[in-house]
Amino acid sequence: MSQPPTQRPRSIKPLLEHYLELGLFRSRWLMAPFYVGLVVALGALLIVFTNEAIHELSNVMTMSAEEAILMVLALIDLSLAGNLLLIVIFSGYENFxxxxxxxxxxxxxxWMGTVxxxxxxxxxxxxxxxxxxIALLKAFMELAEGKEIPDRHLMWLVxxxxxxxxxxVLLALMDWLAGKAEKH
Known part of the structure; x- marks a missing residue:
């Protein structure tokens, strides 16, 4: 049966192009071990957090208010790093x-699936x-306690x-500008 003259015959992708694109698409799975490695890093961070908490909490009865704040800041710092890892693991895996x-x-x-x-x-x-x-605040708190921190170290932290x-701010501005450009 012949096709009507108004329709073009369907083009068929060459076999090589099809397998190349399929291979490229499936190569995204090469990223999976990276995310598994980040899960292992999250476990290592948990061990560091636990050790830090045990070490610091064993001295809680003799801590000054400043030392207690520094302990909390150190634990918050580690939990933020853990949150950062989770964001990268979940978002990266789902996006890529x-x-x-x-x-x-x-x-x-x-937020999973929407980031x-x-x-x-x-x-x-x-x-x-x-x-x-938090690192900067910890350094300033240590200064307030009278601990010596080299000026060069503080300068680099700041x-x-x-x-x-x-x-x-620049990344946010670029995203905002890109969003405005897409609307036009």
Whole structure:
């Protein structure tokens, strides 16, 4: 049976192109071991957190208020690093490898499956800025306690924090501008 003259015959992709594209698409699974490695790093971070908590809490009865605040800041710092790892693991896996099928699990975080690459960048930079701010605050608290901290070290902490903050603002500005450009 011949085709009507108004329709073109369907073009068939060459076999080589089909397998190349299929291979490229399936190569995303090469990222899966990276995320498994990050899960192992999260476990290592948990061990460090636990050791830090046990070590610090064993001295809680003799701590000054400043020492207690420094202990809390150190634990918050570690928990922020853990949160950062989870964001990268979940968002990266879902954005680049495969959707995580949790069924109807009520504990599934609401942001899972909704954070795109732009959102991931913003969450990452926000976490990095918070971690940097905590490191800076810890250094200032140690100074207030009379501990000697070299000026050069403080200068680098402040400089790095400012660079992270400016980078975050610039990333947010670029995303905002890109969003405005897409609407036009």
């Amino acid at each position: 490898v495969s959707k995580i099928d949790t069924g109807d699990d009520e504990d599934r975080p609401g 795109d690459f732009s959102g991931l960048k913003m969450k990452l930079i926000a976490s990095i800025v918070a971690i940097s701010a 400089t790095i924090h400012i660079v992270f903050v400016v980078s975050g």
